[in-house]
């Protein structure tokens with residue numbers, strides 16, 4: 001084993017020598033560098049030759065040992081860390097959202113997340129700009145049938161409206177049998193999930209849709 005290791009070291013040495021052009025024959029030792037050549041310089045000699053070292057040695061101040069200073073304050077100091085998942089695509093990268101009261105201060109990759117291990121693409125890394133954005137839509141907007149404009153509505157109005165329309169559509173389209181087989185379904189309603197939904201939300205959503213007899217259940221990432 002030792003002989004093999006020596007052979008490898010000798011071979012490497014030859015390659016270096018060959019590259020430097022100082023040995024004519026493989027395996028032959030190159031000549032030693034003359035005194036004063038660059039490879040013969042000590043670190044102190046090098047500093048002296050540049051002048052920098054001479055000044056530093058003379059004053060004893062120019063090259064001071066580097067010491068750790070106090071950490072500058074961060075915008076996330078004192079905030080709450082919330083573990084969450086990026087809402088943009090199906091990769092589902094882990095994120096830490098730093099909040100202070102109702103304000104989102106910063107979002108960064110979660111290094112303990114098994115999928116992304118702290119990494120985020122540019123979209124996920126810029127997530128806080130979606131929340132902290134004056135152009136963000138923050139209320140329900142409704143365009144009535146035949147209308148050309150959207151109008152603001154409350155969430156209570158929207159929930160009641162959705163429930164009313166789902167019941168109306170389901171009652172009008174519900175099938176109990178198809179070709180003699182029991183189906184208990186409606187094909188007049190579809191459900192489209194999104195990447196922002198986590199596992200638990202997807203589970204509850206699919207359960208709710210199946211209870212209503214909805215068969216067309218899809219996900220935004222697949223279309």
Ligand code: SF4
Nearest residue numbers: 086088089093121124
């Ligand atoms: S960080 Fe990028 S890749 Fe990861 S889930 Fe968000 S959008 Fe998708």
